[in-house]
Amino acid sequence: MSSRDQLTGAMAELLWERGYAATSPRDVMARAGVGQGSMYHHFSGKHELAVEALSAVTGDLTDESSLLDGDGSPLERMKRYLTLPRPGTRGCRVGRMTQDPQVVADAELITIVAGAFETMLGRWERAIAEAIACGELPASIVPADLARTLAAIIQGGYVLARAKGEQSPMDAAIRGAVSLLDAAHTTVDTDC
């Protein structure tokens, strides 16, 4: 693998483990196993390296959320996406960035993060609207609102898991979400 790829890979890992502010160019070079000159040859600095690494990461997570557009009834897809395995104590690779002041202040980085969320929320909204259309959820539900509620449950699950240092709060939060969706589940009166 090229030095360049080693560097973006190492930066992606460190962004997840420590965040942006707490990751120094030294750390990245050490983990990538390359020298300083190499890094500043390929990238103008920490910022540019982070842009590249974060773009790759958000791309992965955006791919994952395409599960909301997949096979099965809308509500089934929603539950399938909700119950995807998620490492609670490690935190969300994208959501974690929003708590880093240096990321929020960096127009380019926060735009990447915001874009990833917008894409995912759009998919949530569509799936929810379909669930309502085919009678799986009541018409009283507002897709744009519930989309944010469900995305928040995942993000908040990470927060609770990290606070306790255990996976269990994340799993509990997801179970609670599913049970609430089930409780709200209306009789299916059209085919999905």
Add this chain to the structure above:
Amino acid sequence: MSSRDQLTGAMAELLWERGYAATSPRDVMARAGVGQGSMYHHFSGKHELAVEALSAVTGDLTDESSLLDGDGSPLERMKRYLTLPRPGTRGCRVGRMTQDPQVVADAELITIVAGAFETMLGRWERAIAEAIACGELPASIVPADLARTLAAIIQGGYVLARAKGEQSPMDAAIRGAVSLLDAAHTTVDTDC
């Protein structure tokens, strides 16, 4: 106000705005308007100052969650607490700490954070159990799970709001939660 109080107050503000790692003793002293000697006279260092400041902050938020034990039917209390005004783009003063590697690695600090969440989750659980007992929510609901779901919605709402730089995702997430609770709301068959 004493220098000591100025210092803890300034630290509490900066913990909220920038987090622990990104806050330097210099910043705190500057905001508190005291000199370096004063700070190291009252506190052994950044860590001890943060312990004191964070304890005060979690105390405030814990007081707030006592609203879940207040007047009205359980479901009413839950909705009242959910719809409390929350500054989405500023983030949660407690939840934000969980994304700071230095906080999670600091046994004393993370214990303060974890304790605050445990207290709040306990209050959620009790209110939910009461709502089930008096028939406002279906018996299929597991209080411990839904407690984490609802707490996660608030925490996740902060994440979404910060990602977008706007309050609206937080408000939408809360509205979606309330509508989901309403959709799951069973007929009341006992008095609350």
Add this chain to the structure above:
DNA sequence: GTCTATACCAGGATAGAC
């Protein structure tokens, strides 16, 4: 109790040799 002076190390980047 509070101040200033000082020390030391790490973050982040540049310069220039190979």
Add this chain to the structure above:
DNA sequence: GTCTATCCTGGTATAGAC
């Protein structure tokens, strides 16, 4: 392309005067 040497700033803490 990659390495080492070097630079400047800021984080964190200590020393000691007032």
